[in-house]
Amino acid sequence: MTDIQTLHGLTDPVADHLGYLLRRASLVMMADLGSSLAATELRPVEGTILMLVGANPGCTQSDIGRALGIKRANMVPLIAGLCDKGLVEKERVDGRSQALLLTGAGETQRDAVVEVMGAVEARFEDLLKGRDIGGLREALALLAGQGIAEGG
């Protein structure tokens, strides 16, 4: 449990900490997803928003923010960017709320994102072949559920 390991030639007393391993593993997967999505010219958070809007047509940007742990104020430039690209449309439903919808181009891009994300997922799952991936997913969901994770 307190094995001291070596990293880049240094004794690394945090190498076996769950928090540290989680952070490094997460950064690796995010970096991979980021470069895998390069062809779509979308960042991971934008791809995720396309998927969420596609699965929840008519939702508001505040809904998306709550689901992804992104503050209302920070959703503004994200949604504006997707609208500028012609992937998302706003439709007033309420004097204060706007329903979000994917445009045709948005659906096409969303499909591309789904494919890329699936491929990344498959590649990493392949790496874990023979292990209990379902158990891993459950453990991660348990950890993630412990807090109100912010930061999309």
Place this chain on the structure above:
Amino acid sequence: MTDIQTLHGLTDPVADHLGYLLRRASLVMMADLGSSLAATELRPVEGTILMLVGANPGCTQSDIGRALGIKRANMVPLIAGLCDKGLVEKERVDGRSQALLLTGAGETQRDAVVEVMGAVEARFEDLLKGRDIGGLREALALLAGQGIAEGG
């Protein structure tokens, strides 16, 4: 595998993605560590540096940067901050390199960090009681090893 779940009332098509779960779990643990370290007035990265310097007296800040995936340029203010607090000392060994050492106060703070990190670790492991934590650690290490994770 492609279960669609619900989050804050929205259908969430990414809820079961490994990358997404990793990111959320990592943010939860980092946020917990951040607030748990509040009493030390150190951020997680600073606590980690104290542990690394303590375990590798005489290492350089570039060594630390390589171990944690932090660029040389970004190590400068980090080490300067720890020196200003009187926790770390630099000692020229070479015209261009400086050996890093913990001061007495630095060792005290390092011990406090080790205690806090151990408590956070224990709390999250407790949450996973009955699960294969060794297997989880191995899986995370395998994922983390897939890339050169940057970003300390």
Place this chain on the structure above:
DNA sequence: TATTGTTATACTCTATAACTATA
């Protein structure tokens, strides 16, 4: 009163480029 969208702003983290001095 609470919520939606918005603006403005500040702070952190990360990245690159360039410089110096040393090896």
Place this chain on the structure above:
DNA sequence: TATAGTTATAGAGTATAACAATA
């Protein structure tokens, strides 16, 4: 040539405060 430390700077990401319009 390559490395250590440094400076300056730009780009993300995230946080708060405040406001208008609306429910």
